[in-house]
Amino acid sequence: GAVVSQHPSRVICKSGTSVKIECRSLDFQATTMFWYRQFPKQSLMLMATSNEGSKATYEQGVEKDKFLINHASLTLSTLTVTSAHPEDSSFYICSARTNRYEQFFGPGTRLTVL
């Protein structure tokens, strides 16, 4: 299957700092990428849909000013958690969609905010 990378895999930061997570599709172009959040022993919660060259579409209850998404190219989307707080600690996973509607996921980023 297609490969999606995510960086960093793990980040620990102080409360109030901003954290940027990168998601790259390595062997295909993705006009659409998705960002998910996952709490322990729970399923994935869709946060936003990232469209190349346009604004992201956020799910209800997700603060767009807190979770900034940029999809500057067909292979890269970034999620910036601004002014992170301990309640933002979670596992963040991105996925990239092919033109057949398959979604391939990155390995995830574990964010811990102290």
Add this chain to the structure above:
Amino acid sequence: QKEVEQDPGPLSVPEGAIVSLNCTYSNSAFQYFMWYRQYSRKGPELLMYTYSSGNKEDGRFTAQVDKSSKYISLFIRDSQPSDSATYLCAMTSDTGRRALTFGSGTRLQVQP
């Protein structure tokens, strides 16, 4: 009622058993069906992808979709301890944002 229902398990089976995992859904617009395997603290890995109704086989895995009953299944033959993971069903339609709707995941444990 959730759009996609999936028994969370855990499901415990002996090595070599045939495993059956299932999801039901309510949205008749869903056309694309996927099964993912997720190990702890890892991203989900796409196992099977099926369009519309029918069966698809890949090695030890068989995916079945019955759109008339709104029911999908994943069968794992000759299960191995390395199959122990959480299995997520996911589906989408070809309209709208086409984001995946996930089941809650079934945790599978294969005992050696």
